[in-house]
Amino acid sequence: MPARKSPADTASRPAAAAGKAATINDIARLAGVSKKTVSRIINHSPLVRKDTREKVEALMREVGYVPDPLARGLAFRRSFLIGMVYDNPTAQYIVDMQYGALDALRDSGFELVVHPCDTRSPGYIDSVRRFVRQQKLHGVMLVPRASEDQNLADMLAELSCRYTRIVPVGFDDHDGRMIVTHDRDGAAEAADYLLTLGHKDIALITGALTYRSAIERTEGFVQALAMRGVEVPKSRIIEASYTFESGVAAGEKLLAGKDRPTAIFCGNDEMAAGVYKVALRAGISIPRDLSLVGFDDSPLASRLWPSLTSVRRHTRDTGRIAAATLIRTDPSPLPVASVRPHLIVRDSCQPPA
Structure with a gap:
């Protein structure tokens, strides 16, 4: 006699066949819990029993449920978006920085959005201001050379937008905002x-x-x-x-x-x-x-x-630290973070002839 299918099995198959994305209400109904419980699990709240968390997370994986960061932002009156602002001509550096940020944001519920700019343009700070306001950013990673502009940092402070600065040498700023690459x-x-x-x-x-x-x-x-x-x-x-x-x-x-x-x-x-x-x-x-x-x-x-x-110079680690600093919930002050470079010797040098 074939095994009897659970309500979750029978309910999820039609939704998948119809090509409709599952919602938080669907997850709550299929799991037999409240919408508030699902929300707590999504946001890693400790107020949920382990067996309930495991059941709901398994169900979310099964139906391919992905939380909508915009909807979460409305519910919590804040965005779950981290911005990365940069002006740098080296493509690989920017890619490695993004990989590092994504390492830190994985499974956190936060997403990364990028904003290239030309710091030589007279209107670039206004452009970044619009970017921050339109996206309602939770925080901003400032990458060289944008990170070296004190006027840009001051503008973010005026907007009460948290930020981290990746800089080659320490600046006169709050210690916890800086990652110094020496x-x-x-x-x-x-x-x-x-x-x-x-x-x-x-x-x-x-x-x-x-x-x-x-x-x-x-x-x-x-x-x-x-x-x-x-x-x-x-x-x-x-x-x-x-x-x-x-x-x-x-x-x-x-x-x-x-x-x-x-x-x-x-x-x-x-x-x-x-x-x-x-x-x-x-x-x-x-x-x-x-x-x-x-x-x-x-x-x-x-x-x-x-x-x-x-x-x-450990670019990926630098991006990871910058993003992790922005999403930390511990209010205690941070010291200046350092990522120190070192020489990798290969085959392009020898004593002069």
């Missing part, structure tokens, strides 16, 4: 490594110096060399813009003719890849004729040949 220290480690190999004729390709990260990496690298008695002439410092194309242009300036450096430190891996292209066209062997160090340790670093020595 870019200067990573650049200094790269300088020490090249000096240890015996390089003294060293060049530097920076990001645009309108970015605080570019300033920190440049100063950290140059000062570390100076402490060991090695000076970088101005002619050996080329300002680029964190893109592959700008790395190509800078590499062409530094590698033209016979008077070329034995090593180059690039402010990110994208620009380092541009130098690879220039070296290949010019018949310059890496690392035999030229040692090269990047910054970010993006997936690109291990895909280049020879693989690129690069400063790893």
Whole structure:
């Protein structure tokens, strides 16, 4: 005799066949509990018995129920959306930052919405203000270089919108709002490594110096060399813009003719890849004729040949910490969070010939 089907089995099949999404009312009816109990389970309330929670969660998985963040926002008079505001030309960095944020938000009931902007545009702060108001954001992650703008942070404070700032160096702000990435220290480690190999004729390709990260990496690298008695002439410092194309242009300036450096430190891996292209066209062997160090340790670093020595800055972890800080419910104050970089040595460097 076939097993008798439960009411949940018989009730859920027609809804699935009709292609209709289950609602919180459906879940409550099928589970035989109140709508308030289902809501408590969705919001991870401790006021629900374990066996009831397990039964309702199993039912939600079975019928494919997904809570509507907008409906939850209306019920709780707040949004379950976290915004990420950024102005950054490096696509992989932004992707890794989003992955980290999503790691923190998984199973929390919060969702991530992104807002690219141009911080050089005079109206960009008004654009972010509209974004925050329209989406009724619970909080905002500020990613470089938007995170470096105090006027933007002040605007969010005026709106009583919580925010976290990912910054290369500490700013004068509430400690719990900052995740400091210590870019200067990573650049200094790269300088020490090249000096240890015996390089003294060293060049530097920076990001645009309108970015605080570019300033920190440049100063950290140059000062570390100076402490060991090695000076970088101005002619050996080329300002680029964190893109592959700008790395190509800078590499062409530094590698033209016979008077070329034995090593180059690039402010990110994208620009380092541009130098690879220039070296290949010019018949310059890496690392035999030229040692090269990047910054970010993006997936690109291990895909280049020879693989690129690069400063790893743990971007995904940084995004995770920034998002987790925004959704924490503990009211106790937080200290400044630090994510420290370190050098990953691969095959792109050797002692100068």
